[in-house]
Amino acid sequence: MEIHQFSDFSRLDTRRVPSPCFVVDEVAVEHNLRILAEVAEASGAKVLSALKAFSMWHFAPMVSRYLSGTCASGLHEAQLGREYYSGQHGDGEVHVFGAAYSDADLVEILRIADHVVFNSCGQWQRAQPLVRAALAERPQLRFGLRINPEHSEGDVPIYDPCAPGSRLGIPLSQLDESSLEGVSGLHFHTLCEQDFPPLQRTLQAVEERFGHLLARMDWVNFGGGHHITRPDYQRDDLAACIREFAARHQVQVYLEPGEAVAIGTGVLVSTVLDTSWNAVDQAILDTSATCHMPDILEMPYRPGIIGGGETGERPYTWRLGGLTCLAGDVIGDYSFDTPLQPGQRLVFQDMAHYTMVKTTTFNGTRLPAIAVWNSETDELKIVREFGYEDFRQRLS
8 A cells, every 4th residue: 555654754763763663643633633623523423443553542632622522442442541531631531442341340340431332132131230230330431332234345255244153243144123222223344445435335335234223223333444534545535425425314423533633643763783694685784574564474464664655666676684583584675776774774664554563572672662753843742762671561
């Protein structure tokens, strides 16, 4: 996919940050948030920030100024949303969906969430004693079910919630309509890094299968995967569609983008540690695909590099690998104008979303530092560095 980097990170002096280091431009984050707020205003939807994609809570005050709250995939994200993203007046909503909840986690979630979405009618029914107890303390709590419209829009099966046999969402055949008492909303999610037409097709599938239930609902959550802040996204069409859907069914619509909050806002600065040759020129970096950029292996995909091109596009092609023992810890083949040298800095593009939230310390690999940069003033702040204690404290 083409990279839409709002900031010109080529202007960043990488010698000012440790390596490896995630650097996020606060100007670019606010640019995305403004777009999301404009969509909310134009459409009437409430927009939530999906913490599973970008949970850098340094930006929580900024996110809270523009969006209606956060959505979480479990207890800890919900706690983060409540603690940091609730805004000055505590009015930021916290929505939670989990594929399943332990009783212990659900008790805590019911104390802090505003919307809790269940993944099966069975769990919703079994949770009734906890739900009733929570409602006695917090009558404003709202509950929903995640439905599966059995309509796939994803190209990569691992990221397709509606792939055959998916464990996510309730197909119509498994929905016990007698258990809907207390359910005020429906949630669905089919998208991954997509624009408006896939959502439009999804809504048609939702209305065909579940339209008879919508009159009983107060809200519908359209899930995530919306690349709303991409320059080519059809935002006017989205706003019109949401207004029409909300009016047709008399519901409040929610969107929960994750990548759209952080797309094009960050980079990962790395350093060449060593060079060698085995069939191709090799460079070992102080970063790692498996530890720091796992979607390279899971998706898979090839991140862009400032000053780097496709294989053979420039005079010198190098295979970039991580520093772990995993044989497949390979970032990819890139070409450069000059041979790579130990100590040289390389900058991977669009590294704010689904990176920090997925990092690991496999092999005891150091986690990248985290820095905030202002592309307008060139102000730079290192907000977090990691070391041995972060590795040790995860173990026993």
